[in-house]
Amino acid sequence: MGEEISRLMDGEQDDAQADITCARLKDPDGMATWVCYHVIGDAMRGTGELTPGFSRRFAARLAAEPTVLAPRAQPARPLAYAWAAAAGVAAVALVGWVAFGTLQTEPAAMAKAGEAAAIRSPQVAARTIPADYLLAHQEYSPTTPIQGVGPYLRSVAVPAGDARQ
Amino acid sequence: MEPTASRRRAGAAVTRRVRLLRPVAALAFAALAIAPQAFAEDASAWLARTAAAARDLNYVGTIVYQHGAQVETSRLVHRNDGGTEMEKLVNLDGPAREVIRTGDEVRCFYPEAKIMRVEPRAFRNAFPSLSATEQKALTDNYDFRKAETGRVAGLDAQAWTFEPKDSFRFGRKFWVDTGTGLLLKARVSNERGEVVEQFSFTDLTIDAKISQQMVRPTWTGTSADWRMLKSPLAYIDRQDTGWVVGRVPPGFSKVIEGYRPLRERRDRVVHLVYSDGLVAVSVFIEQIGPAPRRLLGPSQQGGINVFVRTFEDRIVTVLGEVPGTTVRQMAMSIARR
Numbered sequence: 001m002g003e004e005i006s007r008l009m010d011g012e013q014d015d016a017q018a019d020i021t022c023a024r025l026k027d028p029d030g031m032a033t034w035v036c037y038h039v040i041g042d043a044m045r046g047t048g049e050l051t052p053g054f055s056r057r058f059a060a061r062l063a064a065e066p067t068v069l070a071p072r073a074q075p076a077r078p079l080a081y082a083w084a085a086a087a088g089v090a091a092v093a094l095v096g097w098v099a100f101g102t103l104q105t106e107p108a109a110m111a112k113a114g115e116a117a118a119i120r121s122p123q124v125a126a127r128t129i130p131a132d133y134l135l136a137h138q139e140y141s142p143t144t145p146i147q148g149v150g151p152y153l154r155s156v157a158v159p160a161g162d163a164r165q
Numbered sequence: 166m167e168p169t170a171s172r173r174r175a176g177a178a179v180t181r182r183v184r185l186l187r188p189v190a191a192l193a194f195a196a197l198a199i200a201p202q203a204f205a206e207d208a209s210a211w212l213a214r215t216a217a218a219a220r221d222l223n224y225v226g227t228i229v230y231q232h233g234a235q236v237e238t239s240r241l242v243h244r245n246d247g248g249t250e251m252e253k254l255v256n257l258d259g260p261a262r263e264v265i266r267t268g269d270e271v272r273c274f275y276p277e278a279k280i281m282r283v284e285p286r287a288f289r290n291a292f293p294s295l296s297a298t299e300q301k302a303l304t305d306n307y308d309f310r311k312a313e314t315g316r317v318a319g320l321d322a323q324a325w326t327f328e329p330k331d332s333f334r335f336g337r338k339f340w341v342d343t344g345t346g347l348l349l350k351a352r353v354s355n356e357r358g359e360v361v362e363q364f365s366f367t368d369l370t371i372d373a374k375i376s377q378q379m380v381r382p383t384w385t386g387t388s389a390d391w392r393m394l395k396s397p398l399a400y401i402d403r404q405d406t407g408w409v410v411g412r413v414p415p416g417f418s419k420v421i422e423g424y425r426p427l428r429e430r431r432d433r434v435v436h437l438v439y440s441d442g443l444v445a446v447s448v449f450i451e452q453i454g455p456a457p458r459r460l461l462g463p464s465q466q467g468g469i470n471v472f473v474r475t476f477e478d479r480i481v482t483v484l485g486e487v488p489g490t491t492v493r494q495m496a497m498s499i500a501r502r
Contacts, residue, residue: 011490012490012493132284135271137447140420141444143337145219146216146219
């Protein structure tokens with residue numbers, strides 16, 4: 001289900017598949033997943049800043065809509081869940097960042113946090129990329145030579161996990 | 166062939182060469198209407214010129230790197246002394262980090278952790294050496310255009326755009342110094358026109374007097390309390406790996422396939438590289454081992470997208486300077502031939 005919704009959002013489904021997935025969005029769990037992925041995407045892109053009380057106003061307006069497919073009112077729960085997930089991702093990003101400086105962070109704790117993020121955010125996690133993969137890749141990218149050391153700005157921001165090994 | 170040899174031949178006279186090339190570029194533009202091939206050569210010639218300027222000139226400046234909501238500022242010093250290149254990059258905020266790049270090696274210093282990482286560097290010095298296939302891919306996949314003039318870091322700049330023809334790649338805009346051709350600013354944007362990543366000089370001195378001292382590392386990294394991590398020599402042993410990407414996005418073609426060592430791994434890792442002439446996507450396939458656990462699924466850092474998945478008893482990592490859809494499609498369609 002999550003996979004299909006994700007593919008729909010990425011524009012990877014053809015019309016027939018998209019119809020099926022859209023039909024599933026009518027299910028509350030499907031809708032929660034849909035909202036969750038979008039909020040995470042927004043948060044990652046930094047475009048998801050909502051004004052205070054947004055959830056309450058949104059829920060009120062949604063409740064006021066003449067909805068046929070609303071067996072039970074579920075005020076704001078999907079959003080609350082989504083924010084929790086987004087916060088989880090942000091925490092992992094922060095852990096990754098902090099860990100670089102100290103290298104003292106418990107690896108198990110990081111792995112655990114990472115697990116949580118992987119489960120909660122199948123859309124896109126803003127996390128650092130292993131530097132050795134990045135360096136190996138950059139050798140073969142045609143844009144690397146024109147940017148000189150530029151690409152290293154990416155890899156040097158990264159080495160937390162790698163440096164520990 | 167020894168790559169440094171060609172670089173030495175290129176020498177320091179880039180300014181003169183850029184000036185000589187300008188009429189050529191103009192001619193190429195004039196010929197555009199009748200000969201589409203001239204267009205292809207012009208885009209790759211532009212890349213070659215810009216790469217040569219970055220390599221051959223002496224300069225010092227401050228670079229701002231933006232990705233997502235993050236902004237990082239670094240100091241860059243580049244020296245080319247009669248063909249011998251040396252470069253120093255120091256970040257100005259956060260914990261100190263330093264990168265020293267020489268012809269065949271990159272050293273990264275992490276003074277807080279007292280770690281020095283040494284990465285042998287095997288850049289293929291891609292320019293001017295785009296293959297005919299890559300040159301064709303460049304024109305097939307992007308509209309390359311001369312854009313407006315303006316100022317960047319107080320210098321007169323000419324902007325150039327690579328507009329993608331589909332959503333499997335990002336758009337790119339480059340600003341170069343009109344005098345020397347040096348890249349001043351580079352922007353990556355998605356199909357909605359949002360900036361995904363940007364490098365920009367905020368101040369820059371070109372043709373500066375750069376002493377040996379200015380590009381020397383601040384730390385030696387060899388004292389007893391430092392740890393040195395050295396990667397194996399990075400090269401791809403070209404051969405058929407038996408692995409194939411089933412649904413390669415349009416415009417990408419395989420440029421190299423083989424096995425390579427990757428740090429800390431006993432077995433060699435499968436490495437396939439696909440390129441559209443401007444950017445590349447790497448596919449790494451390795452045995453699932455006890456060693457560091459990897460997070461599965463998509464992730465992103467600025468203009469780089471990654472997709473990690475398992476396939477049978479392997480971990481597949483696909484990454485490149487492309488949108489998430491592109492790496493995802495390639496990762497999901499991996500198969501044995």
